[in-house]
Amino acid sequence: MEESIETIRQQMQSLRETIENHNYRYYVLDAPIIPDAEYDRLFRELQQLEQRYPELMSPDSPTQRVGAAPLKEFRSVVHRTPMLSLNNAFEDKEVEAFDRRIREELKIDDVDYAVEPKFDGLAVGLTYENGLLVRGATRGDGYTGEDITANLRTIKSIPLRLPVQFPPALLEVRGEVLILKADFERLNLEQQKKGEKLFANSRNAAAGSLRQLDSSITARRRLTFFAYGLGVHEGGTIPYKRHSEELAYLASLHFPVVCEYKVVSGVAALLAYYRQMAASRDRLPYDVDGVVYKVDDLTQQKQLGFVSRAPRFAIAHKFPAQEAVTDLLDIEVQVGRTGALTPVARLAPVFVGGVTVTNATLHNEDEIKRKQIRIGDKVIVRRAGDVIPEVVGIVPEQRSSHAKPFSMPDLCPVCGARAVRLPGETVTRCTGGLFCPAQRKQAILHFASRRAMDIEGLGEKLVEQLVDQSIVRTPADLYKLGLAALASLARMAEKSANNVLQAIEKSKNTTLARFIYALGIRHVGESTAKTLAQYFGQLDRLMVADAGQLQQVPDIGPVVALSIADFFAESHNREVIEQLRSCGVTWSESNEMAVPRSHLIQGKTFVLTGTLPNMARDEAKDRIERLGGKVTSSVSSKTDYVVVGTDPGSKYDKAVQLAVPLLDEAGLIELLEGRAEKCESKDDVG
Ligand SMILES: NC(=O)c1ccc[n+]([C@@H]2O[C@H](COP(=O)([O-])OP(=O)(O)OC[C@H]3O[C@@H](n4cnc5c(N)ncnc54)[C@H](O)[C@@H]3O)[C@@H](O)[C@H]2O)c1
Numbered sequence: 001m002e003e004s005i006e007t008i009r010q011q012m013q014s015l016r017e018t019i020e021n022h023n024y025r026y027y028v029l030d031a032p033i034i035p036d037a038e039y040d041r042l043f044r045e046l047q048q049l050e051q052r053y054p055e056l057m058s059p060d061s062p063t064q065r066v067g068a069a070p071l072k073e074f075r076s077v078v079h080r081t082p083m084l085s086l087n088n089a090f091e092d093k094e095v096e097a098f099d100r101r102i103r104e105e106l107k108i109d110d111v112d113y114a115v116e117p118k119f120d121g122l123a124v125g126l127t128y129e130n131g132l133l134v135r136g137a138t139r140g141d142g143y144t145g146e147d148i149t150a151n152l153r154t155i156k157s158i159p160l161r162l163p164v165q166f167p168p169a170l171l172e173v174r175g176e177v178l179i180l181k182a183d184f185e186r187l188n189l190e191q192q193k194k195g196e197k198l199f200a201n202s203r204n205a206a207a208g209s210l211r212q213l214d215s216s217i218t219a220r221r222r223l224t225f226f227a228y229g230l231g232v233h234e235g236g237t238i239p240y241k242r243h244s245e246e247l248a249y250l251a252s253l254h255f256p257v258v259c260e261y262k263v264v265s266g267v268a269a270l271l272a273y274y275r276q277m278a279a280s281r282d283r284l285p286y287d288v289d290g291v292v293y294k295v296d297d298l299t300q301q302k303q304l305g306f307v308s309r310a311p312r313f314a315i316a317h318k319f320p321a322q323e324a325v326t327d328l329l330d331i332e333v334q335v336g337r338t339g340a341l342t343p344v345a346r347l348a349p350v351f352v353g354g355v356t357v358t359n360a361t362l363h364n365e366d367e368i369k370r371k372q373i374r375i376g377d378k379v380i381v382r383r384a385g386d387v388i389p390e391v392v393g394i395v396p397e398q399r400s401s402h403a404k405p406f407s408m409p410d411l412c413p414v415c416g417a418r419a420v421r422l423p424g425e426t427v428t429r430c431t432g433g434l435f436c437p438a439q440r441k442q443a444i445l446h447f448a449s450r451r452a453m454d455i456e457g458l459g460e461k462l463v464e465q466l467v468d469q470s471i472v473r474t475p476a477d478l479y480k481l482g483l484a485a486l487a488s489l490a491r492m493a494e495k496s497a498n499n500v501l502q503a504i505e506k507s508k509n510t511t512l513a514r515f516i517y518a519l520g521i522r523h524v525g526e527s528t529a530k531t532l533a534q535y536f537g538q539l540d541r542l543m544v545a546d547a548g549q550l551q552q553v554p555d556i557g558p559v560v561a562l563s564i565a566d567f568f569a570e571s572h573n574r575e576v577i578e579q580l581r582s583c584g585v586t587w588s589e590s591n592e593m594a595v596p597r598s599h600l601i602q603g604k605t606f607v608l609t610g611t612l613p614n615m616a617r618d619e620a621k622d623r624i625e626r627l628g629g630k631v632t633s634s635v636s637s638k639t640d641y642v643v644v645g646t647d648p649g650s651k652y653d654k655a656v657q658l659a660v661p662l663l664d665e666a667g668l669i670e671l672l673e674g675r676a677e678k679c680e681s682k683d684d685v686g
């Protein structure tokens with residue numbers, strides 16, 4: 001017995017230290033490392049132990065205190081009346097108990113409650129003397145806060161002077177400073193661009209922005225303020241007897257007050273408000289982590305009073321946590337309909353956002369690197385609203401020595417084709433587009449679509465059935481379909497099955513551009529397909545072109561070139577194309593082939609004179625040089641072209657004199673894009 005009490009004492013001590021450490025990170029550094037739900041769990045565990053073993057209670061326990069002491073860097077402000085915290089309810093029955101206690105204490109049957117959203121920001125007190133804002137402070141430890149007057153003055157929705165002729169001698173307004181969801185997203189984007197630390201959530205972003213020693217930083221962050229109460233009111237008549245009237249009074253003084261508050265009575269109404277707010281939570285412009293119920297009558301509030309760190313007349317009913325901690329058991333790679341490889345976290349089951357979650361997205365390789373995630377880590381999982389659960393980060397303190405780094409596979413885990421990540425893209429993709437089972441439905445639908453092979457009647461439902469029953473695996477299988485198979489499978493009328501077969505038959509006669517587009521090569525849309533068809537004239541030439549040769553094609557940059565080369569490098573894709581041809585898919589080809597862009601420009605000398613209508617001189621120079629041309633400043637007999645804009649100088653006269661060919665902007669663009677002339681196909685391409 002003796003020993004077990006000792007173990008419990010140690011357990012409580014260790015809990016207190018852990019909680020204090022999290023308090024420090026949350027309240028002082030504005031940078032927590034665990035989700036609120038995890039913190040709340042630890043806090044409750046300690047509270048329960050303290051209730052069971054009151055003899056082990058300690059007056060310096062975090063359960064007896066509010067927040068954390070103010071930072072020395074700020075001047076401190078002593079609050080005239082303390083700024084307390086709120087007790088929490090997580091379950092309906094805790095709300096029922098709250099209401100019961102209040103009715104018993106007040107000895108009445110019906111209590112009016114003001115109900116309002118619980119903002120996830122930080123509390124501040126604003127002191128007005130004779131109507132003038134003289135001081136603004138954080139909550140701090142509830143008794144002493146930090147003087148952040150200069151910072152609070154930068155928040156535009158906070159009145160600097162009360163808009164009334166006879167303001168009270170002293171008024172202390174309490175409310176929450178927060179950052180709207182949209183502003184939070186923007187702030188984190190900017191932080192990311194600047195390579196600075198990202199904020200874990202909007203509360204920390206608001207707190208971190210407000211508790212700056214340099215108020216010009218605060219001024220640059222878009223902070224918002226909502227008033228929800230009064231601390232002190234001296235002088236003049238006091239025009240309210242209820243909390244809800246207090247809110248109306250604050251609004252009349254031009255303080256922002258939420259419109260979502262109301263007055264209700266009875267537990268059922270409290271819970272109904274809770275459900276209604278929970279349902280609209282994702283649509284609100286600010287983050288809320290619950291709702292607050294407050295006894296509306298101020299005399300009754302006084303009668304109920306306070307315990308250690310929170311009032312008795314109010315309670316916060318918290319929403320289900322949207323973040324929780326769990327174990328990352330493994331990382332699996334899934335292949336989507338478009339061939340994108342997505343790393344997915346396999347998790348130890350965890351209750352978050354109202355459901356049990358066992359899988360969460362890790363987005364892509366870069367995100368895993370940025371968040372330093374390893375297999376075996378303790379991870380923070382977030383599930384907000386209907387959004388797919390995601391892993392937002394790790395708990396670095398809890399990394400085990402067995403944690404394994406992850407790397408993206410080189411091959412598609414579904415079909416074994418090469419998986420590549422194009423320059424400038426974050427997503428790794430399977431290159432086996434025509435063959436990969438994961439991409440089948442998408443590939444076949446695209447193949448049959450109107451602007452591709454134009455197979456009428458081959459819609460989503462039919463493709464779904466054909467693929468699910470393994471009748472069609474690749475587009476080539478479409479041309480092997482028989483009437484019996486089609487009619488039986490879809491329970492289709494023979495007539496419509498016949499129509500589909502006819503449409504398939506008809507599609508055999510196509511154009512090279514349509515066929516290229518139908519292959520569904522990433523980055524090859526209809527117009528690129530046309531350009532490729534025109535340029536190469538024959539499919540075989542396109543299929544063997546390497547990325548360098550592809551870049552000679554007008555409008556084709558390095559990324560698109562790589563994507564095309566990767567696609568045709570995949571032998572499974574080539575096999576399917578072969579099958580399609582042997583099934584009778586044909587188009588007319590041309591022996592002509594366009595001149596590679598560089599052949600028109602490479603080694604040629606250009607002189608620019610005058611102003612071109614659209615292209616800046618630097619741009620023209622740059623584009624010529626990228627294709628191997630030279631731009632010089634004076635015209636001689638060695639000059640190949642003089643590009644003439646408006647108000648040309650003496651270079652123009654010289655060109656005319658030496659009979660150097662002249663180009664206008666349009667002519668230059670034709671050269672640059674390789675459209676200037678056609679010649680017989682050369683063997684060096686292909
Ligand atoms: N993740 C961590 O490491 C960590 C550490 C410490 C605290 N926390 C979080 O902070 C909470 C405790 O913080 P707390 O003591 O500030 O309590 P709290 O935030 O749960 O409740 C009190 C506060 O609610 C705010 N509030 C919002 N809307 C209000 C309204 N309409 N009326 C009145 N007050 C309103 C006020 O700022 C008030 O001070 C914990 O539950 C936990 O979620 C997290």
Ligand SMILES: [Zn+2]
Nearest residue numbers: 412415430436
């Ligand atoms: Zn694949």
